[in-house]
Amino acid sequence: MSEDNLPAVKADEEHSQVQVAEPIPDPGLEPHEHRITDIDPKAADRVERQISAMFTLSTLLVLGACVAYFVIPRDAEIVFGPLSGNASNMTLGLSFGLALFLIGAAAIQWAKKLMVDEEIIEERHDGGASPAQETATVETWQQGVAESGFGRRKLIRRSMLGALGVIGLPAIVVLRDLGPLPGRSLYNTIWAKGIRVVNDVTARPIKPSDMVIGQLVNAIPANLPPLQEESAVEYQNARAKAAVIVVRIKPGEIRTKPGRENWGIDGILCYSKICTHVGCPISLYEQTTHHVLCPCHQSTFDLADGAKVIFGPAARPLPQLPLAVDAEGYLVAQSGFTEPVGPSFFERG
Amino acid sequence: MSEKRLSLSPARFLSARRRHRSAGLVVLLFGLLAVGSAYAAFAPDNAVADNSAQSQQIEEGKKLFAVGCASCHGLNAEGGSNGEGKFAGPSLIGVGAAAVDFQVGTGRMPAMQPGAQIPRKTPAYTQEEIEALAAYVASLAPGPAVPGQESYDVSKATDDQVTRGGELFRTNCTACHNFAGRGGALPNGKYAPSLMGVSEKHIYEAMLTGPQQMPVFSDQVMTPQDKRDIIAYLKALQNQKDPGGFGLGRLGPVSEGLWGWLVGIGLLVCVAVWIGAKGVKAKGAKAE
16 A cells, blocks of 8 residues: 555644544454464365366366267256256256356455455545645646637637537437327227127137127137238237127126127126237136126126226226127127227227 | 723724724834835845945945035035025036036036136045046936046147147137137136146046036037147147247237236337437536
């Protein structure tokens, strides 16, 4: 430690320190006690061998990992009782991980046992700069201001401030790349009058007689186009908004909302599958209680009561799709949804 | 009695006695006798009709039902009374043999105690007894029958079918049963059970009958082939190995993160303690 970094001893009156008696007397350093390796050269040699053995083993393990990478087939399995795993992954991970650990362990062992362990005291020095340094700094700064003409040449100063002010503008302009405004697309789905309600995955149409009390069908509109690479985004958007669940509830247990008397068929009701909170797809349906639960934030809707929210953060009921039966006896939509599906958005409040 | 009265014709006799004190009783007795005899004459003869094996099975099931099930489900399976604080089992009329085979075959019924969820346990009845109970309940009203072996046999399922079953499973089942079929929580203490280790037949029956909270997936909407594919997927899932040995519930990042947190940070703490520990000192000795 150089003497320059030590505090100036009582340099001037302004920085005088108030002397406070120590509440507990400074015990000072304990008398230094030597380690066994300090007094016994044989012990020190033994530790040296340990440390070098760890470094050597680490070297061997790294080389072993390199060999294992080429030697062990990728699909080989290690089976050890209930434990099993990919042989290549396990060997590489264990050997390389252990090699790293051994380097660290050797270094710590070296520091703990062989390097000097004499305790030393390093006094904390005063944090502030000396008054002479402070004055010098202020003087340098003022000299710089004067020499650059920052205060005098107003044209440069103003244009520079202007340039620095607008430098962030491109960051705001490129936000436009987040995409075009959604327009009316949030209000509409591909459901429309006469579109058949079909099973998700199998695309099979549904007859009312196919459904028994307590049934749940995860359904999509029949006019959902097949997934193609060039229209994948449109497909996903259409599908994500149009997914519905169809349930059959005992007609006596349904409390029909006014104006929805003919929206169901003998207790068959169809609701949007998209939670009105933040849009998770929900089909966690309990047929005994007619409740559907959103696994994301536990919003619970009572499908027998117009999908009323009975628990959780959702702000509005699931939109209901009015159902009808077409000439061939299959379930169809009477119309599209009468309200936007999914979570709230800015224009809707 | 006078001679004059004895000479009356039967009609005149009845007419004369119709206001007698015991006339009402006599008529009642006559009526009961007539109805009883007529019933005996026209009612099906039990001793003859019950000779078929099926009827015997139903009779056997009825006896078992009266002993093991009727206290909750009612003597005629009409459902238990819903008195104050009393547990009422639902009506079993029309649930079909498949529901009985599932509920009793997986040990859920007879239930140990009423509660939010009736858990799966070791079945209390033998397969024969279950069949008798199922036959009895099925005889009450039409309902889904126990599926045949060919409906749920997935030993010859192709990879395509397993893939399709996975798609169907993720669309219709994962909401409750977890993407790996390990089950999940439902509101109010209920839960969707794990599907690992459940027999093919019972998975099929559960989809067909919708036990407890589970919705029904009827054969008309989700065809037997769809159901078979789902079962094939579940069996493929069950036979999948867990790399490293432990699946940790196959719950994904939650359990894996907890494991990493506890074991990983625990090891780091051990190393930190070792680094900070003072080694053995040689008391009073001086360095050479």
